[in-house]
Amino acid sequence: MPPLASIPSPAENGFGIGPFFFHAYGLAYVVALLAAIAITSRRWERVGGRRALVQEVALWGFPAGLIGGRLYFLATSWDEVPDHWWGPFAVWDGGLGIWGGIALGSLAGVLVLRHRRADVALFMDAAAPALLVAQAIGRIGNWFNQELFGGPTSLPWGLRIDPEHRPARYADDTTFQPTFLYELIWNLTLAGFLVWLGRRARIRPPGLFALYVAGYSLGRIGEELLRTDPAHHVFGLRLNFFVAVVLCLAGLAWFAWSQRPRVTAGAGAARA
Numbered sequence: 092m093p094p095l096a097s098i099p100s101p102a103e104n105g106f107g108i109g110p111f112f113f114h115a116y117g118l119a120y121v122v123a124l125l126a127a128i129a130i131t132s133r134r135w136e137r138v139g140g141r142r143a144l145v146q147e148v149a150l151w152g153f154p155a156g157l158i159g160g161r162l163y164f165l166a167t168s169w170d171e172v173p174d175h176w177w178g179p180f181a182v183w184d185g186g187l188g189i190w191g192g193i194a195l196g197s198l199a200g201v202l203v204l205r206h207r208r209a210d211v212a213l214f215m216d217a218a219a220p221a222l223l224v225a226q227a228i229g230r231i232g233n234w235f236n237q238e239l240f241g242g243p244t245s246l247p248w249g250l251r252i253d254p255e256h257r258p259a260r261y262a263d264d265t266t267f268q269p270t271f272l273y274e275l276i277w278n279l280t281l282a283g284f285l286v287w288l289g290r291r292a293r294i295r296p297p298g299l300f301a302l303y304v305a306g307y308s309l310g311r312i313g314e315e316l317l318r319t320d321p322a323h324h325v326f327g328l329r330l331n332f333f334v335a336v337v338l339c340l341a342g343l344a345w346f347a348w349s350q351r352p353r354v355t356a357g358a359g360a361a362r363a
Contacts, residue, residue: 096247097266100256104235116232123225124153130221138213147207148200148214156196163191167323167330189226190334212296212349216289219303223282226307230278233271241268241317248272258319270314277310298349305342311335 105114132145164187200218204211233239237256243249249266257264284306285299315332322329 097249097251098269098272099251100237100253101235104237114232115235119229119232119235120157123228124149126228127218127221127225130224131218134217134221135214138217140209140214140217144204144207144209144214148203148218151203152196152200155199156192157187159195160187160189160192162195163188166191190331190338193222210296212300215297215300216294219300220282220285223278223285223303223307227275227278227282230271230275234269239271239318239320241270241314242319244268261319267319268317270317273317274310274314278307281306281310295350298346301342301346301349303342305339305346308335308339308342312339 101115104116105112105118107113128145128149131149132142135145136142167188197215200214201211204214234250237252240250240252243261243264244266246266246268248269250269250272251265252267254262257267261267281303285302288294288302289299312332312335315329315335318329322331324330325333
């Protein structure tokens with residue numbers, strides 16, 4: 092029996108203007124970048140930073156993130172790469188691993204910040220909520236591509252998937268868990284929480300960024316248990332499930348370490 096209500100999928104994954112076709116996946120990333128720059132700029136200026144530095148970090152961090160995301164995808168999902176010479180470069184068809192994107196993009200950003208002798212930890216805390224908002228916007232591209240959804244469901248918010256995008260074992264099912272939507276909501280909620288926490292508590296940098304790593308990974312743990320897209324498995328669970336568990340624990344440990352009490356040399360000498 093079909094569900095009484097459902098979320099439709101877009102009929103096309105983009106639009107054409109003359110001879111050009113614009114993929115919604117790529118446009119979502121452009122909007123995500125602009126949103127991240129705007130939010131980080133405002134937060135960075137509030138702590139005395141310069142807006143131009145945010146733009147410089149984005150200039151290097153965004154392409155590095157795309158490269159890192161694609162390299163992670165190629166390393167962990169090589170069997171999903173299109174069978175053409177340009178297949179490894181076809182990012183417009185999806186295939187970006189967020190872990191690789193965060194790692195290489197953050198590394199590029201840190202190098203720029205160190206070169207400019209900026210406060211790296213403070214900048215990371217300014218950028219943490221912005222990254223979550225950007226990742227939420229990026230997930231809209233997955234909706235247009237009809238990818239990265241969960242198992243079949245009859246819930247009223249089930250996502251309708253066209254037959255050509257369904258896994259073979261679910262060919263007769265029509266609606267699936269909208270995991271892209273779950274992550275979008277989780278990311279925006281977590282972003283709001285980090286902003287609230289940063290204003291209400293004295294969080295020592297880069298504590299907010301550490302919570303971003305832990306919190307996002309926590310959401311991905313649940314998402315990886317729902318998704319049905321092809322993935323490599325370890326002990327019967329998706330590889331990214333274990334990556335998310337490790338990063339969640341690492342983020343929590345990083346946060347605890349960054350907030351530990353610190354004793355100054357003067358205080359230690361006085362007690363002695």
